[in-house]
Amino acid sequence: MPRTMRALVGGFGPDWAVREVARPEPGPGQVLIRTRAAATNNGDIPMLDRADPTRGGTGEAFVAGFEYAGTVAALGDGTGDWRVGDAVMGSTPHSFAEYVLADHRHVLPLPDGLDPAVACALPTGLLTEHGALTAAGFTAGQSVLITGASAGIGLIGAQLAKALGAAHVIGTTRAPGKRALLTEAGVDTVVVTPGTDLSAAVLAATGGRGVDVVLDHVGGPTFARCLPATRHDGHVVNIGRLDGPASTIDLDDLSYRHLTVHGVSFGFTRPDELAAVIAGLRPEVLAAVARGAIRPVIDRTVPLTEPGDAAGRLRSGAAVGKIVFTLPDA
Numbered sequence: 001m002p003r004t005m006r007a008l009v010g011g012f013g014p015d016w017a018v019r020e021v022a023r024p025e026p027g028p029g030q031v032l033i034r035t036r037a038a039a040t041n042n043g044d045i046p047m048l049d050r051a052d053p054t055r056g057g058t059g060e061a062f063v064a065g066f067e068y069a070g071t072v073a074a075l076g077d078g079t080g081d082w083r084v085g086d087a088v089m090g091s092t093p094h095s096f097a098e099y100v101l102a103d104h105r106h107v108l109p110l111p112d113g114l115d116p117a118v119a120c121a122l123p124t125g126l127l128t129e130h131g132a133l134t135a136a137g138f139t140a141g142q143s144v145l146i147t148g149a150s151a152g153i154g155l156i157g158a159q160l161a162k163a164l165g166a167a168h169v170i171g172t173t174r175a176p177g178k179r180a181l182l183t184e185a186g187v188d189t190v191v192v193t194p195g196t197d198l199s200a201a202v203l204a205a206t207g208g209r210g211v212d213v214v215l216d217h218v219g220g221p222t223f224a225r226c227l228p229a230t231r232h233d234g235h236v237v238n239i240g241r242l243d244g245p246a247s248t249i250d251l252d253d254l255s256y257r258h259l260t261v262h263g264v265s266f267g268f269t270r271p272d273e274l275a276a277v278i279a280g281l282r283p284e285v286l287a288a289v290a291r292g293a294i295r296p297v298i299d300r301t302v303p304l305t306e307p308g309d310a311a312g313r314l315r316s317g318a319a320v321g322k323i324v325f326t327l328p329d330a
Helices: 044-051 123-135 152-163 176-184 198-205 220-229 251-256 271-279 285-290 310-316
Strands: 004-010 017-022 030-039 067-075 087-091 099-103 107-109 143-146 168-173 189-192 211-216 230-238 260-263 298-303 322-326
Touching: 004 044, 030 087, 044 310, 067 099, 067 123, 087 123, 099 271, 123 152, 123 211, 123 230, 123 271, 123 285, 143 152, 152 168, 152 176, 152 211, 152 285, 168 176, 168 198, 176 189, 189 198, 198 220, 211 220, 220 230, 220 251, 298 310, 310 322
Parallel strands: 143 168, 143 211, 168 189, 211 230, 230 260, 298 322
Antiparallel strands: 004 017, 030 067, 030 099, 030 322, 067 087, 087 107
C-alpha cells in the first residue's frame, strides 16, 4: 500500500487542487477505505471559500469532501465485523482522496449491485433525513413537508419519506422547471415558492389541517412560514439554512398549535450519537436503497484527478444534484 495518495485540497484558491498527501493509518476503532468514488455536499463550497487566500480566506490547506464509497483496505484494532475487501459507503471528513479514514461505527455496507459512483452520493442524505424523521417521531401514514426539496438532500428526503410509508409528501422549489424532478422523487404536491404563500399552499393541500412533519432545509423566513403549515401537535425539524440562520417567528403559531421544534446537524454530532443515527439506517433504509426506491440525483461524474470547474459549477447553482469524483486504480 502506498505511503502517499492523491487528494483534492482546498486552501490554494477558488478551486480544489490535486495534491499528493500522506496516506492516513487506521488507529483503534478505525477503518481505512480505498475510495472508489466521492460526492459533493452543500458544505463543500463554503469551506473552500473560507480557505481561499485569493479572496481573504485563511490559506489553510485541507483535504476536502465528506461522502465516499469504496472498499476496506486496512483495519485498526476493535473494528467489529468489518473485513478487508468489504464494499462500503459512508460520510466522514477528507473523503476527496484515494484513501479515507472512518470510525468503524460510521461505515455502512454497500448494497449489492450498487455502483460506488451512485452509492457515494447517498450516505449524508440518508443519515440526515432519516435522523430528522426519527427525531420528529415520523410513522407510516403521516404527511411530510420538505422545503428545498429540489436540492440533492431534499430529493433523498422525499424518496425516503415515501419509501417509509408517507401518505402525502409536499415539496418546495424555487424553480418551476424542477416540478418533474420532484414528482419523479415521489413528491405528491409541488409548491413553487416565489410568489406563493407557503403556509396557505400547504394548508390547502392538507384540507386545512397542516402536515404532520416538516423537514426544513431552507431556514430564514421559510422556517417561520412552516409553523402555521404544521398540524396541531406536529413536528418541525430544521436541517439546513440555505436562506440564512436567522428567522423571526410568530410565537402564537408555535404555542397555539402545540408544536415541537427540533434542530439537527449530524455533521457536528458526537461520535456515539452519530453511530446510533447510522445504525438506524440498517433495518429499513438500506433495504429501500437495495430495491431501488432511493436514488441520488447526480449532475455529472468526473475523475478526481481532473476536477475541472466542478467547484465553479456548484458555486453558480447550475448543478442539478451532486457532482461525483471517481478514483480508479492508478
